[in-house]
Amino acid sequence: MDTIRIGELTVNRMGFGAMRICGPNVWGPPRDRAAAHEVLRRAIELGVNFFDTADSYGPHVDEDMIAEALHPYPKGLVIATKGGLLRPRPGAWDPDGRPEHLKRALEGSLKRLKLERIDLYQLHAPDSKVPFADSVGALAEGQRAGKIRHVGLSNVSVRQLEEARRICPIVSVQNRYNLGDRSSEDVLKACEQLGIAFLPWYPLGAGETIKQEKIKVIARKRKATSAQVALAWLLAKSPVMVPIPGTADLKHLEQNVAAARMALSAEDLAALN
Ligand SMILES: NC(=O)c1ccc[n+]([C@@H]2O[C@H](COP(=O)([O-])OP(=O)(O)OC[C@H]3O[C@@H](n4cnc5c(N)ncnc54)[C@H](OP(=O)(O)O)[C@@H]3O)[C@@H](O)[C@H]2O)c1
Numbered sequence: 655m656d657t658i659r660i661g662e663l664t665v666n667r668m669g670f671g672a673m674r675i676c677g678p679n680v681w682g683p684p685r686d687r688a689a690a691h692e693v694l695r696r697a698i699e700l701g702v703n704f705f706d707t708a709d710s711y712g713p714h715v716d717e718d719m720i721a722e723a724l725h726p727y728p729k730g731l732v733i734a735t736k737g738g739l740l741r742p743r744p745g746a747w748d749p750d751g752r753p754e755h756l757k758r759a760l761e762g763s764l765k766r767l768k769l770e771r772i773d774l775y776q777l778h779a780p781d782s783k784v785p786f787a788d789s790v791g792a793l794a795e796g797q798r799a800g801k802i803r804h805v806g807l808s809n810v811s812v813r814q815l816e817e818a819r820r821i822c823p824i825v826s827v828q829n830r831y832n833l834g835d836r837s838s839e840d841v842l843k844a845c846e847q848l849g850i851a852f853l854p855w856y857p858l859g860a861g862e863t864i865k866q867e868k869i870k871v872i873a874r875k876r877k878a879t880s881a882q883v884a885l886a887w888l889l890a891k892s893p894v895m896v897p898i899p900g901t902a903d904l905k906h907l908e909q910n911v912a913a914a915r916m917a918l919s920a921e922d923l924a925a926l927n
Pocket of ligand 1: 670671672673674706707778808809828829854855856857858859860861879881882898899900901902903905906907909910
């Protein structure tokens with residue numbers, strides 16, 4: 655698998671989005687906790703060493719399960735988590751970017767993940783009620799205190815990325831991006847120019863994008879699955895792209911990781927672009 659540097663860290667370019675191993679609608683525990691642990695462990699066996707999670711997944715359940723399944727962590731494993739969203743009830747994802755909340759959220763993630771320092775801590779989303787600089791400032795403070803190794807952002811504009819970079823080094827941006835939704839193209843380009851990682855969430859469009867006929871056509875031609883074509887397209891799209899497909903299914907996990915070794919032809923790419 656190709657690797658990429660995220661700050662001081664080197665990871666394989668096909669990551670794992672752990673959000674899907676929680677209960678339905680990312681709320682509560684999964685029906686089968688042992689099966690969720692198995693998915694996490696299998697990802698490591700397949701060579702995945704970049705896991706994305708958040709305190710809001712479950713909430714808390716996702717981070718707990720990562721620690722249960724994988725701690726003590728294998729050397730080289732990078733866990734990226736996020737803070738800044740509250741889950742008062744199923745279906746609600748309420749921003750809370752107040753520095754005092756982010757400080758508490760960071761402490762909670764450190765405890766649940768059984769870590770003294772988080773390799774990549776991302777602001778989950780800007781909070782319109784809080785000056786963006788204050789939210790980023792809280793993460794910069796966590797970094798100065800040695801609790802965060804690298805700071806990342808999620809769901810931001812180019813302007814917000816620029817503003818954050820004036821406060822502390824930013825090593826990654828996680829925005830929605832896939833074959834059917836390229837609304838963050840400008841942010842991707844900014845990441846390329848800055849040489850920082852772009853982590854596309856919904857890389858498979860939550861399973862919807864991969865139903866597109868043009869993807870199915872290439873998949874049939876390449877004897878691959880549509881998900882593999884969508885992921886290979888993302889990898890070909892930009893050298894800073896690190897897809898984080900999510901699944902709770904072992905077979906899908908294996909397919910998704912195998913897509914890292916799939917090269918699409920110029921003709922395939924032209925048909926998809
Ligand atoms: N920063 C943010 O605001 C934000 C928002 C959403 C997500 N995320 C992160 O991004 C990650 C990826 O997003 P996502 O999980 O929502 O969406 P996704 O990766 O685009 O799609 C996941 C969905 O596709 C299905 N799937 C996965 N692999 C498949 C395959 N090979 N063939 C057919 N279906 C497949 C999964 O179902 P099965 O379980 O049945 O495989 C699941 O329903 C999340 O896990 C999370 O870490 C971040």
